[in-house]
Amino acid sequence: MSIVDRLNDTKAAIARAAADCGRDPATVTLVCVTKTFPAEDVAPLLAAGHRVFGENRVQEAMGKWQGLRETFSGIELHLIGPLQSNKTKEAVETFDVIQSVDREKIAQSLAEEMKKQGKRPRLFVQVNTGAEPQKAGVLPQDADAFIALCREKCGLKISGLMCVPPVDEQASPHFALLADIAKRNGVRDLSMGMSSDYELAIQLGANYVRVGSAIMGAREYPQP
């Protein structure tokens, strides 16, 4: 089965999952996660018409997507990995959506860069719903205050929330928690669900699902 076949299968599964819970399939966007895969592997997906992609490293994405953007128009690139404050300039240049805003220093730095570049990527706050020490994201109990800080102190519009549940736990309580935080803060978009659990995430309200290996195949080297 080719990468394009798996893309089409995944899109069909997303549409079924949405329809099964009475949602319009058009409200769920597939972010195809292409980290570790070279541009040659991504090009067929673009040729097949897909436009929304995710990468988790700024450096890796810059080289790969500069070339692809010269060939294909209308690309929407999401940063789904942790962002260092010394990389916000490159992040604002490279990405259309930044899903990993999780601390004041990053929020401030993004606000300055966006002003400087006159570019406004959409911003999501990452929530560490499992409070895992090694994982990026604001703690659930700090999420309301952090969203308020982004909005009021940094003047940023927060359009979504993102989470990556612990690998060894049921994902549904984490998805439900993220949906709750979004609702009480008036945040519209929910980025949750990966290859193994995107259908469940759709049931719980996801409108962005981030699917990598189910489309691209197994990654060759481990991610930090």
Ligand SMILES: *Cc1c(COP(=O)(O)O)cnc(C)c1O
């Ligand atoms: C790698 C990654 C994904 C995709 O994971 P798969 O299990 O391969 O679908 C989704 N979200 C984030 C934040 C990732 O780093």
